[in-house]
Structures are given as C-alpha cells and as structure tokens.
Amino acid sequence: MRTTPSRRSAPCRRSSAGPSRAAACTASARTGTSTGSPTCRRRPRPPRCPSRWSRRPATASTAPTAVQDAGECPEPAYTVEKSASSAGPVNAGDTLTYAVTVVNTSTVTVNAGFTDDLAGVLDDGQVVPGSVTASTGTAALTGTSLNWSGVLAPEGTATVTYQVRVDDPVTGDRVLRNTVTPTSEGGTCVAEGRCAVEVPVADDCDKPRKPHGNHKPHENQKPHGAHNPYTAFKPFKPLSGDLFAGKPLAVPGVPGLPARNR
Template sequence: MGCYRQTAVRRVLTVAAIGLVLAVTSPALAQAADAGKVPAAAGTAGSGSRAVCPPAPLWANTGGNDQRLIQYDTTGTALSNVPLARDYGDIAFSPDGSVLYGVDFPGGAGTATLYTINPVTGAETAGRPISGPLAALTPTTAVNGLTARRDGLLIAGSFNSSQIFLINPATGASTAFPASFPAGIVSAGDFITLDDGDVLAFGTAAAAGPSPVFRIRPDNTVIQIGTVPQTFGAAKSGGNVYAFASNGDINLLSSLPTTAGTAPLPVLTIQATGRGFYGATSAQDSGNCVVPAYTVRKSASPKGPVNEGNTITYRLTVKNTGTVAANGDLTDDLSDVLDDATLVPGSLTATTGSATVTGTTLTWTGTLAPGATAQITYRVKVNSPDTGDRTLVNYAAPTAPGGTCATARSCTVTIDVKKKPHKDCDKPGHDKPGHGDKPGHGDDDDAWADEQDRTASGR
C-alpha cells in the first residue's frame, strides 16, 4: 500500500456512492423516481431507470502538502477552496447532502476514524472510531473509498483488501458488503450509484497503470466494463460521472457500457488541475437527486421617492434553503442606478463570501451551509443635480445552480427621484420679484429643500 501511494500521488481513494435513492427536489422528480423504484437486494439497491438529476457541484479533497477541500462546477471551474485538517482517504455526502464524511488515511495499525467535516470551512466537527472487520485490516486500514447508500450506510473500500465494507455512521460499526472486487483487485477510486441502479466501482491491480472499472449488479454480481486513467475519486452530477485522476485531471466518463469488457473507456478531460486528488464526491453519489437551493432577496432604505443628495442603503440577502452546502453566487446590475447616483466609497460589505463591483456590476460569491444566510450591503448617494432619468432600477440575479429569487419581485428595486418644482410665474402677484411673498414663505430652492427634508424625515 505504501509503495503504491508514493508512486501515484500518495494515495488511492474512493469516493462514493452506492445505495439507490429517489428524487427529492420536486414533486415531478419524486414521482419519476418512485415510478422506477425496485426492491433492493441485500447489498445494493435495486436497478431501474431513474430520472436524470439537474447538475450539482463536484467536491474533491487533496492531500500531502496540499490538504484542501475544493468545490468544482461541471466545467472544472473551482467554486470554493478551503483547508482540511488531515489526509482523508475519501469523502462522501450523506444521502440528503447535509453531512460530509471523511476517513483518515492511511489510518493506524488496525484503526480508522470516521470524521464529519464542515464543507464551508473544512473544519472537522466530530470523529467516531470505526470498529468491526474493516478496522481489523493490517498493516493499516487504508480506507480509500467512501460513499453513501440510500439507507444511510456508507460503502467503503480499502487498498489492503478486495473485500468491500459497509459502515454505520451512527455507530462506526463496519460489516462485510455482500460483494467484493475480483481476486487481485483492491479499491482505488470510488463507488457511484448509477441511474440504472448499478454501482460503479473503481479498482486497482498495480501501483501504477489504469484503473479497472466494475459494475456491481443488484444481485451483487460484479463485471468489469473497461478501464480509465488511474482514478482516485469520482463524483456524479446530472447523471454524468466525473473521475478524478491521479495526475490531477478531472475526466468526464462519456460512456459506461452495460456489458463486460476490458478496453479503455472514452473519457473527456474537462480540467487539468495538476492537484493530488485523494477523493471526490457529490450529493448525488447515492442516487438521490439532491441539488443546491438558495434564494436572493433585495431591499432598499429609504424606499423612495428620494431627493437629490439623499443616500440610499441597499441590502441583498442570500439564504441556503436546501440540505446541501450551496455556492450562492449572484450579480447585481447597477447600470440604471449609477446614472442617477454614485456608489459611496467603502460602503460595500458582506457578512461572508466575497463582494466586488466592476464597472456597473456587483458580484458576490460564497458558500453557505444549509439554513445559513449572507447579507451584502452598499450605499449610493443620489447626484445633485440629478441629470439621469431620475429612476433608480436594479435587478439581482442568482448565477449558481439552484438559485432563485425569494419571490417574484424580491430581486428588483425601483426608486424614483423627486423633481424640484419650478417657480410659478403665471399666478397673479408673481409678475414682480418678491411681490405678494410673505416673510418665511418664499418659493426659493432653499425653502423647497427644507420642506422636502422635513417630509423625508417625517416631521
């Protein structure tokens, strides 16, 4: 095991996914999933066509001198990147995506620990010793494959055994899975529950070289369907499988045969990261249609109408309404605001994440835990005189998967700027300067401004 790690970016892994699961993101998806549901066999969930899920982020962990938790979109663009406490042989989300697990690698002699990890910060939140036959492996447990099953159990593989295991995350107890890799093959990359109900498993037969890929059928028979570049992790998104290779490439597996074969499978490299991947996962690896969900709400104070010279405070609220950590990106178009007003320098703040203004576009990006919120605020001062269209209109648009406006109108704010009244020269008694004016009741600009200020302040 140790020799293999040294020659192949220090590690083998497996990310996850077994168990079958039904769609949970909408009534339509849930109905489609129910229609395809089949009773599960002893070790895996039953096969049957599943509704294809919308895309979800891919998560990967790196190790060695670069211990990071990185979130990618399906183009291979990094969405978030936070430090990790240690090397994990693999990571896996729970079936609903609310908990992220990791197993220490390579573990002590005959010991291993199952950790829970905060996906937003990368910090460990709890640890539980693993017991049972998996913990009894020697010289180390070397768990390098981990994924969730529909029933909540975790499927695990080890570099030191052809046997596949189940872990109860509530107790840490392990048991033998009713299927194993063929003789001479051990775990290397990961497990993924496919839309047809089979479990995709990545193995290794040598310290270097391609990874053999297997399908585990619902009756627990195992067939090899081909090979891929050496893979240390995998994740499923929108019905597609992405393999995280030992050389740092993120590969899209464009074909997954259902019949036996040993030929190389076609892959498309979507990103060459150069990183040392130890594992990968997504919230859909167990077969569930778990997707990010967040809402955006925008408000302003005062609501208007406002006077020239007034300052307006805008607030954007982003809330994660789903069960999995979400990247809640948004943009806010300020082009129809900054023709009437000026952004107050230094006023842009965010409670979390990163907010910037480039030209007339405000951009915010950040990762939120389920139920968490972020607030972005900024201020503008209405020009005096206002030579624009005297209407401030802006629209905030969610730009990451799963984003919506909280209500039909919650992303748009419109504020009018009051027009100054002109001197009325047509009324009798106003044909001469000062004629008919009472002390303290002149209609000059200063008196108008004083009156407007009193109105705005409620006096």
C-alpha cells in the same frame, strides 16, 4: 477414474472456508454464469447521484454525505432578495442603503452567488466608496455590476449591503432601477418582484427648501440709527420775496400763461 470438476462449474456451497466461497462467487459473477445457488446472486447497488456529484472534484458542496451514501441525492438550492432603505421619492444629494439577502434553503452546503446590475442606478447616483460589505463571502463592484460569491451551510444566510448617493444635480432619468440575479446552480428569487427595486427621484421644484435663518449684516453695512418719529404733513407756504414778486410765471411750452406767483 474419478474426475475433478472445473473451477468454472464448481457450485458455491456453504463451507467453513470463507475465502473459497468468496472466490467462487467472484469468479461466477465475473464470467456471468450462475450455478443455481442463491448465495451467488449479485448484490443490488444503491442508486447513484447525478454525474455532477461524482465527476466533479470533491469540494464543500460536492463531497459525498451520509444522505447521499444512503441512496438519496439532495439538490442544492438558495434564494436571493433585494431591498432599499427608502421607497422614494428621494431628493438630489440623498443617500440610500441597499441590501441583498442570500439564504441556503437546501440540506447540503452550496456555492452561492449573484450579480446586481447597477446600470439603472449609476446614471442618477454613485456608489459611496467603501460602503460595500458582506457578512460572508466576497463582494466586489466591477463596472456597473456588483458581484458576490460564497459558501453557505444548510440554512446559512449571507447579507450584502452598499450605499448610493443621488447626484446633485440629477442628470439621468430620475429613477434608481436595479435587479439582482442568482448566478450559481439552484439559485432563485425568493418571490416574484422581490429581486428588483425602483426608487423615484423627485424633481428639483419638489425639493423641500430650507428655512431662512437670521441674516447677518454685510461687513460694510452700517447699523440703522434711530428713526425720527412721523409728523403730520404741513402745507407749503406761498412763495414771497423780491425774486418772484410781480413777475409772471413762465412755463415752458405754455406761452402766455396768465399766472402770477402770489
């Protein structure tokens, strides 16, 4: 009697019937059995990216790209840098312009961000109202911190600027000191010392004085008239007349002074 082999042990032989071969290979892979045929081996899977790419919702920075589909997993990276319009010393009443530059240095789009601590600046000055601007993204001053966030394409750049006016008179420690810090994944300072700025404030005695202009006469001041020319000193003439003639000169406190007016 002829027996029919079961589906589980059926060999995966080449056949013109494509669906039958695919079904046999699928069943063999599902049950973990191998029929010895090289056509039933499992296909190797490409390496998966870290969980942050697959578990997060698809956004501009986490959506799969052609590079990731090829098995590569690029990391997001960006740099920040801080600068001021003057190295100082600055004087009371002066205005400085600060700039923070953000650059995407990776090959993928990144969600970048930073915070700029202004506590060491606001004790000697004030942020000029309406001076905070950003070339892209959103920047806002909250308390003593300036926060920015935005999406940058590969090699993209964002610049955030704001102005600070030095108090007059100065009541702080006379140093405008602040530091910018990246707040998103992959953010770093562009180089050591390039994310902190210190600008000294000059003492009041060192403040340059404005030259005096032409003084205007007071409203009640009368103009000077022509001065009489100087004449040589003339000696006094001796006293004469009946008023002092023959009378001794009396000097208080000096009794019996034998002096007469002649």
